[in-house]
Amino acid sequence: MFPLSRPLILASNSPRRKQLLQDTGFDFDIEVIPTDESFPKNMPTSDVAAYISAQKAEMFIALHPEKLVLTADTVVIIGDTILNKPKDCQEALQMLTMLSGTTHEVITAVSLLADNSIHTVSDTAQVTFRTLDKREINHYIERYQPFDKAGGYGIQEWIGMIGIERIEGSFYTIMGLPVHIVYQLLKPFIKI
Template sequence: MNLSQPLLLASNSPRRKELLAGLGLAFEVRVKEVSEDFPEHLKGAEVAEYLASHKAAAYAAEITNQVLLTADTIVCLGDRILNKPQNYEEAFVMLRSLSGTSHEVITGVCLLTQHQKVIFSDSTRVYFKALSDEEIHYYITHYKPFDKAGAYGIQEWIGKIGITRLEGSYFNVVGLPVQKLYEQLVALGLLQL
């Protein structure tokens, strides 16, 4: 597959790098510190799309003949957004709240070129079994999920033993809706097989 312009990934996420590489796309990583604050009136997909667009804005002046890809994944339990936990206690409370119920994982994506900007998102419903305190403790102490929204990675131990089913894209939960990304790149004329 060939992109008509070089692809820049504005993320240090090893999971996003792996998913992009799995599409057979060559890319360069560029990372800046960008605030992940968002207006309080936004909900769900609006938050994920706002954050992806906000991240892209930090690079806009530097984009010439490239395609910039930014993304942000959030975990929503009802109307609550579960961010990255700051410590063991926060992670434990988050996982306890996700136990035995379902939640939504939304990834917002922004594609920015010198001439166009496209923002989209994907949503996946994730169902957890009832997790024991021992399982939650084991996961947090062994996997330290402090860099993950909702305090878990679906590809890790907790996902293997705790997630009973999904409605939507598995890869979206990992951190990038690769099928939708592929479709957008093709639709924009940026990608050819």
């Protein structure tokens, strides 16, 4: 474990983010405040993840001035369209059909709140899916219920193993927490 000079809060319910942060070697608590994840309609899609991540961090400014708070947000972008978390099987099917046989962008932003200041960094990866048939997509949706994942899929799950031909960028950015960035953000607070 890397001891930090002050307590760390992960402001996320994502089991993937929790596991990745644990695997990176940091001790932390989890606390989530519901946040409005809407964004200005004219905002460039490439800025959305950073905007939402910073909004999540802002919710903690008055609550924990003595702690570090880490927030994150991931968006999946195809063309100019952001694919959020699917609401149901039909929406997941539409998303995965749209991603099939194409390359899309995944942007994960992380924000660190420390001393009433928020520092946000974004990382981008490109993901190329081979053409998936409807049977494969339906199997994945029924078995893995990807309703808590932007774009309707998890790279670390079956669909990623059999369907992704190529990635450019960090696997962990696609998974939802670019740990190489998180480590650099927390490094100044590591007690040695």
